[in-house]
Amino acid sequence: xxxxxxxxxxxxxxxxxxxxxxxxxxxxxxxxxxxxxxxxxxxxxxxxxxxxxxxxxxxxxxxxxxxxxxxxxxxxxxxxxxxxxxxxxxxxxxxxxxxxxxxxxxxxxxxxxxxxxxxxxxxxxxxxxxxxxxxxxxxxxxxxxxxxxxxxxxxxxxxxxxxxxxxxxxxxxxxxxxxxxxxxxxxxxxxxxxxxxxxxxxxxxxxxxxxxxxxxxxxxxxxxxxxxxxxxxxxxxxxxxxxxxxxxxxxxxxxxxxxxxxxxxxxxxxxxxxxxxxxxxxxxxxxxxxxxxxxxxxxxxxxxxxxxxxxxxxxxxxxxxxxxxxxxxxxxxxxxxxxxxxxxxxxxxxxxxxxxxxxxxxxxxxxxxxxxxxxxxxxxxxxxxxxxxxxxxxxxxxxx
Numbered sequence: 001x002x003x004x005x006x007x008x009x010x011x012x013x014x015x016x017x018x019x020x021x022x023x024x025x026x027x028x029x030x031x032x033x034x035x036x037x038x039x040x041x042x043x044x045x046x047x048x049x050x051x052x053x054x055x056x057x058x059x060x061x062x063x064x065x066x067x068x069x070x071x072x073x074x075x076x077x078x079x080x081x082x083x084x085x086x087x088x089x090x091x092x093x094x095x096x097x098x099x100x101x102x103x104x105x106x107x108x109x110x111x112x113x114x115x116x117x118x119x120x121x122x123x124x125x126x127x128x129x130x131x132x133x134x135x136x137x138x139x140x141x142x143x144x145x146x147x148x149x150x151x152x153x154x155x156x157x158x159x160x161x162x163x164x165x166x167x168x169x170x171x172x173x174x175x176x177x178x179x180x181x182x183x184x185x186x187x188x189x190x191x192x193x194x195x196x197x198x199x200x201x202x203x204x205x206x207x208x209x210x211x212x213x214x215x216x217x218x219x220x221x222x223x224x225x226x227x228x229x230x231x232x233x234x235x236x237x238x239x240x241x242x243x244x245x246x247x248x249x250x251x252x253x254x255x256x257x258x259x260x261x262x263x264x265x266x267x268x269x270x271x272x273x274x275x276x277x278x279x280x281x282x283x284x285x286x287x288x289x290x291x292x293x294x295x296x297x298x299x300x301x302x303x304x305x306x307x308x309x310x311x312x313x314x315x316x317x318x319x320x321x322x323x324x325x326x327x328x329x330x331x332x333x334x335x336x337x338x339x340x341x342x343x344x345x346x347x348x349x350x351x352x353x354x355x356x357x358x359x360x361x362x363x364x365x366x367x368x369x370x371x372x373x374x375x376x377x378x379x380x381x382x383x384x385x386x387x388x389x390x391x392x393x394x395x396x397x398x399x400x
Contacts, residue, residue, distance in 0.1 A: 016040045031061050042070055050074035069100035081111050099131045103138050136263035183207050185380050193218035194308040197362050201376040212289035217259040220320055226256040227323035235286035242279060297327035303383060307335035309361050314350050321354045333357050333383045345375050347382040355383050
């Protein structure tokens with residue numbers, strides 16, 4: 001079944017479907033075969049099929065917890081929230097610290113827009129999970145609002161916008177879905193700054209790629225300097241600073257002025273040994289992600305995105321593009337504020353492999369706001385089409 005997994009991780013979903021279905025046909029009672037069949041449906045966002053397949057995997061071995069969170073997710077996303085909630089609650093009684101189950105339990109309350117319950121579940125999940133950092137990362141876009149609700153005991157903090165529903169499958173145009181799946185589209189791009197907006201967009205559409213700058217703050221001049229320096233200082237002991245933002249520990253790269261979320265809270269309350277172990281783990285993670293980014297830049301497989309509230313001149317944008325192209329034939333979508341003649345949702349080509357997109361601006365996550373997900377999807381789709389249809393470099397077009 002590793003073949004099916006490799007295929008759907010590579011976005012070859014039709015081939016993955018064929019291989020996984022053949023595996024189930026040959027080994028109808030094999031749990032791993034049944035789970036891979038379920039994973040393909042999940043990757044395709046075919047939630048009706050996902051319900052059937054994960055239910056079959058759960059029935060094959062009711063004591064195994066792995067199929068349950070995916071079945072709960074699929075039930076929620078086809079609107080069977082009561083069934084999803086009931087199953088999550090029943091299995092949490094047996095596996096109270098399973099991270100995936102705890103995450104889905106929070107999403108169940110968010111799907112109802114029951115913020116007090118979601119806040120209570122989020123707090124309990126963070127305290128009781130095997131992997132609390134992943135709990136925090138899964139709800140990064142909602143964490144401040146959930147904590148505010150937990151503190152005030154209100155349905156929604158005063159002055160906040162209306163609640164945002166939990167992520168769901170967004171299919172605004174069947175022709176677009178036939179052209180490329182939303183998950184594949186989101187995975188065709190990688191954020192390199194200025195803030196976390198596109199990382200949140202990817203999360204909304206159900207993908208969680210690893211990226212050094214996905215949840216980071218990087219100004220264009222600092223980023224160009226880091227690219228020119230091959231991020232040499234990132235992850236080193238001398239250059240990595242650890243500071244607090246609220247109760248979260250954040251990372252500061254002193255040489256380049258880059259700031260990274262960890263989504264880990266309360267580190268300052270731990271023992272010195274635990275703090276040092278955390279610091280070492282974070283530096284190792286930075287080194288791994290730095291090496292991954294450089295490897296990806298040298299063998300281009302993605303379109304890079306930089307979004308900012310500053311309307312930089314095309315010459316300044318070209319500097320960033322040139323820094324990326326020093327590694328290989330990389331493409332850049334530079335997203336900047338809309339203006340007369342350039343309404344939000346527009347994408348235009350500046351030069352080969354360099355595109356400008358227009359949007360209303362970066363959002364205030366601390367204030368509980370969310371990016372305009374549909375608009376971001378349109379920006380990505382238009383850029384994807386420009387690259388595919390001849391306005392981008394040949395190497396990247398072949399990959400797309």
